[in-house]
Amino acid sequence: MRPDLTLIHRWVPEGAQVLDLACGDGTLLDALARDKGVTGYGLEIDPDGITACLERGVNVIEQDLDQGLANFDDDACDLVIMTQALQALRRPDRMLDEMLRVASEAIITFPNFAYWRHRLYLGFKGFMPVSRSLPYAWYDTPNIHLSTFNDFERLCTDKGLVITDRAVGRGDHESHWSSRLWPNLFGEIAIFRVGRGEARRHG
């Protein structure tokens, strides 16, 4: 399993009702169902991903995330997960609102644009970074809203959301002290666990 998924797997509580946005081939939901009795649905638009989910027995719904989550009630589930998809959405900020309307907690991962290799790439080569976590050229990338650890934290603060956990994944410095101290510089993949703020919780 991808390192960011392994970490998320640890964070998800037993028996949770989960919505996995852009669930891919259903690896995470499948593992969560088997290991932790988690139930829920994956949303996906990639035909191969959907077929893989069906063969695995993962509940998958063909749904375009850019159309929002209007078909889900408030508090429809316990937890919403979105791995490596926020940066590809038209309005990540609105999706964040939607995620925390549908559940009280969300886990989000995305490529950290401020990762030191990306900085070096852009700083010295002068080209848009191409890396393991950002494997596309600027013209064909689905990643239209790249951001950094710091950007995401600021967005959460602006929205009054509470960051309950954060981690980095899949970098050379994954478990190194440097990425824990300076995740914005040494974390290749940003992993956040976010909850509703006070106002939301009581409103």
Next chain:
Amino acid sequence: MPETLPADSVGLVTPQQARFDEPLPLACGKTLPAYELVYETYGELNAERSNAVLICHALSGHHHAAGYHSPDDRKPGWWDAHIGPGKAIDTDRFFVVSLNNLGGCHGSTGPCHINPETGRLWGPEFPVMTVGDWVDSQVRLADRLGIERFAAVVGGSLGGMQVLQWAMRYPERIANAVVIAATPRLTAQNIAFNEVARQAIRSDPDFHGGWYAAHDTVPRRGLKLARMVGHITYLSEHSMGAKFGRDLRSDELNFGYDVEFQVESYLRYQGDAFSTAFDANTYLLMTKALDYFDPAADHQGDLAAALAPASCRFLVVSFSTDWRFTPERSRELVDALMRARKPVSYAAIDSPHGHDAFLLPDQRYGAVFGGFMKRVARDLGLEERH
């Protein structure tokens, strides 16, 4: 039939008949004293009787879903694209049961049979059937075949409604539900099209209030018109355009009302063929069954509440250009299933073929349908039979 049988065909099949003498109470308040169901089976029922799949047919469908009745048959059964060795419903793994519904005109008890109480044809006196009535009769067929629980109940269009009814009314008897190109209820527009079809039939002078057989005639013009209207709703604007465009039968306009455009010729041909092959009273009652289906109605319009008793896994499939039962109707069903926290998967297949797409082969449709059925087989521990 092709000269040599394709390897993925179920081959030659023979319909079977089952007679039921226990009266069947119907939604309309009447009771069918006794009845016969005609059905076909493909594949073999395993020792545990756990590998049975029930096929529910649509408006003009019947029991002959796959294979050939004789080597002279020009075409195989109506769902041959998806039933057979190695196909989505893999007959190397599953035992498939496909029947003709009550009220039909392909062998099961219906308007063309004798009403034992009057000694004459049922004709228009055959009770109006509901989806629920059909499912009740299908359960008895399952009992007869010794099938306690279907591995899957599968159907497209009106067949999909029967699948939903199974899931809600007999949750313990169905492990998986496959609902294709269907809807949890008709829209006003759907009912309107059905009413045009019914009026076409009923206003034909040869209809005689449904007693046309006694007058030794058939309301051919009415049936033809009904089918022409229906057929338009089965195709998409795109598929009709691609097939016929504005092509003319001859090179020039002839300023008259005979067939000029190819599409006119096609519709007339389809209508004519149908009018000699299908029974008018059956067509009327099948459209009524469609109109009446609305499981949410008994739950203040709450479809999720209606679906609450279901305990099977669902697969819902829609087609992008289906304007008869649009993808939005399938979404409505999927959203209700998710609200009811039922295990459900949904695929929206991109297809140019309109409602008819559910009958046709298509790579992605096959992958989705086959992928789900593969998982069904694996969960039941069904190994390929060789």
